Amino acid sequence: MKNNYIDFSRHFGSNGPNAYFSLCDEDYSSIVNRKKFVSKLGYNPKDLVISSQVHSNKIKLVDKPCSVEDFDGLISKSRSVVLSILVADCMPLFLYNPISKYFALIHSGWRGTDKNICQSAISKLINKGDNSNALLAIIGPSIGQCCFEVGEEVASRFDSSYSIKGKKDRMMLDLRGVLKDQLIRSGVKAYNIFLNKQCTYCESELFHSYRREGSSAGRMIAICGWN
Ligand SMILES: [Zn+2]
Numbered sequence: 705m706k707n708n709y710i711d712f713s714r715h716f717g718s719n720g721p722n723a724y725f726s727l728c729d730e731d732y733s734s735i736v737n738r739k740k741f742v743s744k745l746g747y748n749p750k751d752l753v754i755s756s757q758v759h760s761n762k763i764k765l766v767d768k769p770c771s772v773e774d775f776d777g778l779i780s781k782s783r784s785v786v787l788s789i790l791v792a793d794c795m796p797l798f799l800y801n802p803i804s805k806y807f808a809l810i811h812s813g814w815r816g817t818d819k820n821i822c823q824s825a826i827s828k829l830i831n832k833g834d835n836s837n838a839l840l841a842i843i844g845p846s847i848g849q850c851c852f853e854v855g856e857e858v859a860s861r862f863d864s865s866y867s868i869k870g871k872k873d874r875m876m877l878d879l880r881g882v883l884k885d886q887l888i889r890s891g892v893k894a895y896n897i898f899l900n901k902q903c904t905y906c907e908s909e910l911f912h913s914y915r916r917e918g919s920s921a922g923r924m925i926a927i928c929g930w931n
Contacts, residue, residue, distance in 0.1 A: 708726060708727050708729045708730075708741075709724045709725060709726045709727060709741075709745070710724070710725045710727070710844070710845070710900075711723070711724055712724070712725065712798065712842045712844065712898070712900070715840060715842050715898045716798075716800045716802075716807075716840055716842075717802060717840075719802070720800050720802060720807075720840070721800055721807045721928050721929050721930045722745070722927070722928070722929065722930065722931055723798045723800075723842055723926075723927070723928050724745055724926070724927040724928075725796060725844045725845060725924060725925075725926050725927075726741055726924045726925045726926075726927075727910050727911065727924065728910060728911050728912045728922060728924065730922070731912070731922030731923060732790060732922070732923050732924060732925035733790055733922065733923040735754075738752065738754070738788065738925055739752070741925060741927075742786055742788075742927060745927065745931060746931045747786045747927075747929065747931050748786075750769060751769045751784055751785055751786045751929070752769055752785075752786050752788055753766050753769055753770055753771075753772070753778055753780070753785050753786065753787050753788060754770075754771045754772070754788055755771070755772045755773070755774070755775040755776070755778060755789070756772075756773050756774060756775075757774075757775070757776050757789065757790065757811050758774045758776065759776065759811075759813055759815035759816050760774060760775070760776050760816065760819065760821070761776065761777075761816060761819035761820060761821040761824040762774060762775045762776060762777065762824070763775065763776075763777035763778070763779060763808075763810075763821070763824050763825045763828050764777070764778055764779070765779045765780070765828065765832075766778055766779070766780050766782070766785060766787075767780060767781070767782050767785070768782065768784075768785060769784075769785055769786075776789075776810065776811040776812075776816050776821055777808060777809070777810040777811070777821055777824065777825045778808060778809050778810075779806060779807070779808040779825060779828060779829065780806070780807060780808075780929075781804070781805055781806050781807075783929075783930045785929060786927060786928070786929035786931075787807070787808070787809040787927070787928045787929055788809070788925055788926065788927050788928075789809050789810070789811045789925070789926050790811070790923040790924070790925055790926075791811060791813075791844075791846070791923065791924055791926060792904065792911075792912040792913055792914040792917075792921045792922065792923050792924060793813070793846060793847040793852075793904050793905065793913050793914045793915050794811055794812060794813035794814075794816070794846060794847075794914075795811075795812045795813070795817070795843055795844065795846040795879065795880065795883055796809070796810070796811065796812075796843075796844040796845075796846070796924075796926035797809070797810040797811075797812050797822060797841065797842070797843055797844075797883065798810075798841065798842040798844065798926065798928050799822075799825065799826075799829075799839055799840070799841050800839070800840045800928075801829065801834055801835070801838050801839050801840070802838060802840065803835065803838045804829075804832070804833070804834045804835075804838075806829055806832065806834055807928055807929070808825050808829070808928075809926055809927075809928045810822060810825055812883055813879075814854070814858060814861075814877070814879055817862075817879055817882050817883055817886070818861045818862070820886055822883060822886050822887055822890060823886060823889075823890045826839070826887075826890040826891065826892070827890075835891075836890055836891030836892055837891055837892075837893065839887075839891070839892045839893075839896060840896050840898075841887050841892050841896060841897045841898065842897075842898045842900070843880055843883060843884065843897070843898070843899045843900060844900050844926055845900050845902040845903075845904050845907075845910075845911055845924075846879070846880060846900075846903075846904055847879070847903060847904050847905050847913065847915060848880070848901065848902075848903035848905070848906065849868070849876050849877065849878040849879075849880075849881075850876070850903055850905075850906060851876075851903055851905035851906060851915065852876060852877045852878075852879060852905075852915075853870050853871070853874045853875070853876055853877075854867075854874065854875055854876075854877045855873070855874065855875070856873065856875065858875075858877065859875035859877055862877065862879075862882050863882075866878045866879070866881050866882050880899060884897055884899055904924075911924060912924055
């Protein structure tokens with residue numbers, strides 16, 4: 705059977721945590737489906753870390769499995785936790801420092817990106833004695849500039865170089881470009897950033913898309929942890 709996920713683990717090296725991203729075969733906002741998915745990947749579902757996400761820049765450091773409220777970024781150093789976040793168009797950002805062994809999973813939609821959530825996560829790591837120069841980053845599937853139509857009020861929150869003109873008074877925003885540059889400004893080396901270019905809106909066979917399906921859209925799950 706064809707895999708129902710994308711495996712990004714190789715970008716974290718052979719000793720790093722695994723990094724997975726589901727496809728749209730299920731709606732992973734269901735806890736039952738999430739547990740089934742991580743079991744299939746070889747994890748113990750009891751090791752999951754889950755947060756309700758609110759488009760904030762709040763980051764939680766966790767050292768054991770738990771459910772937390774209102775955090776959009778999770779950081780850990782524990783080999784026995786499995787970080788998870790849900791997305792449907794928003795960017796899933798995986799981080800790993802092969803020296804300190806800290807790893808992180810971040811939900812960065814336009815609101816979180818506007819709040820520079822990646823920098824909040826990296827600052828937290830640096831406060832723990834981490835060095836952002838060593839960080840490896842993966843930006844998973846998300847809505848591309850081809851489909852991310854926004855109004856002036858959203859476009860104007862980011863440098864004009866990230867937008868091109870769309871229909872009428874709409875703008876097409878390259879949110880991935882924003883996030884990549886934020887990572888670089890936070891000290892991550894450009895050659896250590898892997899940017900997946902698949903568009904969740906365009907590729908309807910593979911991905912849920914909030915923009916395409918509306919509020920009933922399912923969610924994909926991003927997973928990071930050792931297994
Ligand atoms: Zn697209």
